[in-house]
Each structure stands twice: as structure tokens, then as C-alpha cells.
Amino acid sequence: MSVALITLIVGLLVFTGRGTWQGNLTINAVLNCLLLTLGVGLAEELIFRGWLWEELTLIIGATGGMLGQAALFSLVHTRFNLGILPMLGLLTGLFLLGLVLALLRYRNHGSLWGSIGLHGGLVGAWFLVHQNLLTITPSAPMWLVGPGGSNANPLGGVVAILSLTAIxxxxLQHTERMQFYHPKNSAYN
Structure with missing residues (x-):
């Protein structure tokens, strides 16, 4: 899923002439990508979809916990120096990502591996593309690359928001309904 999302954005950038393929791939870049993928994916998923969701579920129930962890995930990751509209776009994209990651955990009966893969894959792949494989022109539209200028976060762009909404x-439509309230009131049951 992460490769598909990044490929969609990269394809649109190259197709519109707003990105030039460089293909500057080194072993150091690949190692950085792998470390980011594993480190960020594992650490943040343990915190947000593991611990935080479970704690919020105990306090406000499973659905509230799911929405709460997604909201906190978006607030922790946004940049508040972007201006109102770009910041709202980034908050929306990050919230949707937090929701998708939680739904993946729910769908996988509590396993975090799918969430770790998607989250880490997005972080690592965007790092690799943005830092080594693609030169993005300064005139690249925010609806495509997201806010942040030279450090753009594509999650705040329309393409990512629509893609995450579709996912x-x-x-939601293709995940088997499970019992929401387990005796332990666990987030994934």
C-alpha cells in the first residue's frame, strides 16, 4: 500500500513535469531508508496503535479510542508554522493515516505488523524518493506534494487525502465486524 501511494504521487509529479527522476541511489541512502522504515514504523505504531489506543479504549471505548489516537497522532506530527489551510490539510491527512493504520490493526485481529509496514513504508519510501530519487521543482503544487515547501509532506495534499479516504x-466496508467489547475492553476487539 505504501509503495502504491508513493508511486501515485511520484508518477503525477513526473507526468506533470514537476519532478525529475534522478535515480541517485547509494547504499547509505538504502540503509537510511531501511532504518527509518523499521525505526519509525515500529516505534510509532507501538506508541499510537499499541499503547495509546489501548489506554484510550479503557477510558472512552473502542471507537473513541480509535478516533482519539488518530487525532493525537495528527496533532503530534503536524507543523503549526504552515498557515491555516496548509496546516488543516496536513492535520486531515495525518488523521486519516492514523485511522487507516488503526483499521489495519483491527482488520489484522490486533497484530501491529500491517500498520508497522504501511507507516514505515510511507516514511522510508518518501525519504528515499524525496532525498535521492526525485528532484521536485519549487513550483510543484501543494495539492500534490502537500505543505512544507522543500520539506513537503505529501499527506497534506489532496492526492493523499483522497487516497487515504478511499482506503x-x-x-470499513471489507473488514469483518468483530466484537467491539472484549472482557478486557481491548482496542481490537
């Missing part, structure tokens, strides 16, 4: 809707 969330798909997961």
Missing part, C-alpha cells in the same frame, strides 16, 4: 472506506 479507509474500503477497510
Amino acid at each position: 479507509a472506506v474500503y477497510l
Whole structure:
């Protein structure tokens, strides 16, 4: 899923002439990408979809916990120096990502591996593309690359927001309903 999302954005950048493929791939870049993928994916998923979701579920229930962890995930990751509209776009994209990651955990009966893979894959792949494989022109539209200028976060762009919305809707429609209130009131049951 992460490769598909990044490929969509990269494809649109190259197709519109707003990105030039450089293909500058080194072993150091690949190692950085792998460390980011594993480190960020594992650490943040343990915190947000593991611990935080479980704690919020105990306090406000499973659905509230799911929405709460996604909201806190978006607040922790946004940049508040972007201006109102870019910041709202980034908050929306990050919230949707937090929701999709939680739905993946729910769909996988509590396993975090799918969430770790998607989250880490997005971080690592965007790092590799943005730092080594693609030169993005300064005139690249924010609706495509997201806010942040030279450090753009594509999650705040329209393409990512629509893609994450479609994934969330798909997961909601195609995930088997499980008992929401387990005796332990666990987030994934």
C-alpha cells in the first residue's frame, strides 16, 4: 500500500513535469531508508496503535479510542508554522493515516505488523524518493506534494487525502465486524 501511494504521487509529479527522476541511489541512502522504515514504523505504531489506543479504549471505548489516537497522532506530527489551510490539510491527512493504520490493526485481529509496514513504508519510501530519487521543482503544487515547501509532506495534499479516504472506506466496508467489547475492553476487539 505504501509503495502504491508513493508511486501515485511520484508518477503525477513526473507526468506533470514537476519532478525529475534522478535515480541517485547509494547504499547509505538504502540503509537510511531501511532504518527509518523499521525505526519509525515500529516505534510509532507501538506508541499510537499499541499503547495509546489501548489506554484510550479503557477510558472512552473502542471507537473513541480509535478516533482519539488518530487525532493525537495528527496533532503530534503536524507543523503549526504552515498557515491555516496548509496546516488543516496536513492535520486531515495525518488523521486519516492514523485511522487507516488503526483499521489495519483491527482488520489484522490486533497484530501491529500491517500498520508497522504501511507507516514505515510511507516514511522510508518518501525519504528515499524525496532525498535521492526525485528532484521536485519549487513550483510543484501543494495539492500534490502537500505543505512544507522543500520539506513537503505529501499527506497534506489532496492526492493523499483522497487516497487515504478511499482506503479507509474500503477497510470499513471489507473488514469483518468483530466484537467491539472484549472482557478486557481491548482496542481490537
